[in-house]
Amino acid sequence: MELNKNILKEKNRLIESGFNVPEFDYEEVKKRTMKKPKWIHFGAGNIFRAFLAPAQQELLNKGIDDTGIVMVEGYDYEIVDVLQSFDDLTINVTLKSNGDVNYDLVSSISAYLKMDTHSSDYQTLRELVQSPSLQLISFTITEKGYSLTNNNGDFYPHVLEDFKNGPKHAESYLGKLVSLLVERFDAGKLPLALVSMDNMSENGRKLEEAVLTIAEQWHKNDFVAKEFLEYLNDKNSVSFPWSMIDKITPRPDVQVQRMLEDIGFSNMSPQETERHTFVAPYVNGEETQYLIIEDLFPNGRPQLEETGIIFTNKETVNAVETMKVTTCLNPLHTALAIYGCLLGYTSIYQEMKDEDLVALIKLLGYDEGLPVVKDPKIIDPKEFIDEVINVRLSNPFIPDTPQRIASDTSQKLSVRFGETLKSYIQSEELDVTFLRAIPLVYAGWLRYLMAVDDNGEVFQLSPDPLLTELTPIFSNNELGEKVELDAIQKLLTNEKIFGIDLFKAGIGNEVLQLFEEMTSGPGAVRATIQKVLTNKK
Numbered sequence: 001m002e003l004n005k006n007i008l009k010e011k012n013r014l015i016e017s018g019f020n021v022p023e024f025d026y027e028e029v030k031k032r033t034m035k036k037p038k039w040i041h042f043g044a045g046n047i048f049r050a051f052l053a054p055a056q057q058e059l060l061n062k063g064i065d066d067t068g069i070v071m072v073e074g075y076d077y078e079i080v081d082v083l084q085s086f087d088d089l090t091i092n093v094t095l096k097s098n099g100d101v102n103y104d105l106v107s108s109i110s111a112y113l114k115m116d117t118h119s120s121d122y123q124t125l126r127e128l129v130q131s132p133s134l135q136l137i138s139f140t141i142t143e144k145g146y147s148l149t150n151n152n153g154d155f156y157p158h159v160l161e162d163f164k165n166g167p168k169h170a171e172s173y174l175g176k177l178v179s180l181l182v183e184r185f186d187a188g189k190l191p192l193a194l195v196s197m198d199n200m201s202e203n204g205r206k207l208e209e210a211v212l213t214i215a216e217q218w219h220k221n222d223f224v225a226k227e228f229l230e231y232l233n234d235k236n237s238v239s240f241p242w243s244m245i246d247k248i249t250p251r252p253d254v255q256v257q258r259m260l261e262d263i264g265f266s267n268m269s270p271q272e273t274e275r276h277t278f279v280a281p282y283v284n285g286e287e288t289q290y291l292i293i294e295d296l297f298p299n300g301r302p303q304l305e306e307t308g309i310i311f312t313n314k315e316t317v318n319a320v321e322t323m324k325v326t327t328c329l330n331p332l333h334t335a336l337a338i339y340g341c342l343l344g345y346t347s348i349y350q351e352m353k354d355e356d357l358v359a360l361i362k363l364l365g366y367d368e369g370l371p372v373v374k375d376p377k378i379i380d381p382k383e384f385i386d387e388v389i390n391v392r393l394s395n396p397f398i399p400d401t402p403q404r405i406a407s408d409t410s411q412k413l414s415v416r417f418g419e420t421l422k423s424y425i426q427s428e429e430l431d432v433t434f435l436r437a438i439p440l441v442y443a444g445w446l447r448y449l450m451a452v453d454d455n456g457e458v459f460q461l462s463p464d465p466l467l468t469e470l471t472p473i474f475s476n477n478e479l480g481e482k483v484e485l486d487a488i489q490k491l492l493t494n495e496k497i498f499g500i501d502l503f504k505a506g507i508g509n510e511v512l513q514l515f516e517e518m519t520s521g522p523g524a525v526r527a528t529i530q531k532v533l534t535n536k537k
């Protein structure tokens with residue numbers, strides 16, 4: 001069986017194989033979507049295909065909505081080539097913790113377009129963005145996708161070029177987005193919501209800041225009128241709702257490929273693109289999923305509440321997101337990523353059988369994270385961590401790896417741990433010197449950057465935009481030799497990476513000391529973790 005449009009004519013065959021199938025006419029929905037689009041999504045990665053596309057499919061199946069989603073890819077065009085070869089269809093595989101598996105054939109994605117100004121797709125995208133029917137553009141483009149500046153806070157050269165050349169010649173990712181918004185404004189100041197769904201604190205504000213920075217520069221350089229800035233600043237015209245998204249969606253796994261091949265599918269192999277996206281005709285993820293979105297949609301929105309997605313106010317979203325991204329899930333994930341790579345693991349589930357690592361993430365979540373969590377009310381933080389540790393990370397059927405989660409760590413530390421550090425510093429009751437797990441994770445990241453594991457074996461670092469800058473700092477350091485600390489000391493003052501100068505925060509020396517201990521020879525990483533875990537402060 002091939003995954004392509006013909007399969008939609010063989011729904012019974014799929015149902016017999018245990019599949020849930022679309023209950024709408026794919027071609028009709030596609031035609032309607034391209035004529036009267038409501039939802040465009042930027043970032044054709046795995047999470048969107050595993051969570052949001054199935055949610056929209058549910059609305060289509062129930063007859064609550066009648067259009068699909070247009071997926072736009074602006075960073076890795078190879079993803080589009082791969083997914084178009086399956087006629088835009090996706091198989092969503094849900095791996096439940098009791099071993100049950102759900103298969104859904106998802107056909108709610110009506111098109112994949114490249115945000116390439118030299119392609120005909122771009123013309124299509126311009127027309128879609130000027131449609132009065134368009135209600136939202138959502139984003140899962142990773143944290144680095146929102147950044148206009150480098151590590152030193154200087155604008156990237158391609159962003160500076162965009163400032164100078166204006167909307168008609170924009171070539172940076174966010175420059176092209178703002179130029180599309182200029183066209184929507186010119187088409188009659190049409191309203192729209194821009195919804196970031198990436199794991200970042202205050203993700204809506206970060207997207208808004210990036211968009212406004214470009215727009216203001218263009219106004220300064222006389223490319224856009226003051227009214228365009230007013231349009232972007234008016235929540236009844238353009239809104240930037242905040243959101244929290246949660247569903248562990250590992251890279252497509254070969255075991256899942258085999259499961260689909262056993263059902264009779266061919267051509268299921270996952271591929272790694274040149275830009276290191278892992279893409280396959282299927283996506284695989286856990287059963288648990290949460291999406292909480294600020295209800296701020298000036299042109300209306302899909303009725304996603306019918307699929308369990310929660311719409312609420314900004315304060316609640318912020319509280320849930322702070323809970324998940326800065327204390328109760330992502331910091332635990334980052335700790336398992338760093339130490340998993342150092343201790344030779346290739347599976348999160350296997351790491352959850354390592355008593356030291358479980359003790360480390362419990363210390364991080366329950367002891368150090370929970371005290372700064374503001375109760376979001378709609379989810380209990382303690383129950384949330386319990387579920388993360390006892391059910392989700394321990395799910396043996398989820399093929400997640402520390403290597404996936406270690407990607408882009410330099411972009412995440414400021415959010416995953418910096419927010420908690422700041423809360424400790426601001427608090428009158430809490431004492432930053434009480435923290436043991438957070439300094440250990442920072443030190444672990446420095447040790448990780450040596451790209452030598454705890455057995456002394458070289459390993460491959462996961463992709464990260466700062467690797468070329470960071471690895472030379474560690475290149476002269478060898479296990480068992482005295483380490484050169486000057487450049488590392490300077491690194492720890494970097495607020496863009498850590499969210500705060502770690503020396504000003506009062507933990508810089510401890511991080512350096514733990515790092516030094518972990519470089520004393522093979523086995524020193526494990527020994528340092530155990531020492532920290534037994535030392536009570």
Ligand SMILES: NC(=O)c1ccc[n+]([C@@H]2O[C@H](COP(=O)([O-])OP(=O)(O)OC[C@H]3O[C@@H](n4cnc5c(N)ncnc54)[C@H](O)[C@@H]3O)[C@@H](O)[C@H]2O)c1
Nearest residue numbers: 043044045046047075076140141142145198199247248249
């Ligand atoms: N996978 C998960 O478990 C999960 C869960 C919750 C939230 N998220 C959020 O979603 C993001 C994407 O996850 P995914 O699983 O889809 O990853 P993925 O690797 O499958 O896809 C990443 C997407 O981001 C794009 N991208 C990467 N760098 C970019 C850049 N510099 N500029 C613009 N676009 C860029 C890629 O082209 C691709 O579309 C994560 O970074 C995270 O913030 C992921």
Ligand SMILES: O=P(O)(O)OC[C@@H](O)[C@@H](O)[C@H](O)[C@H](O)CO
Nearest residue numbers: 199245246247248249330333405
């Ligand atoms: O890519 P990140 O760091 O934002 O996070 C890596 C994982 O923690 C992330 O992908 C989780 O699986 C996700 O945040 C769970 O909802």
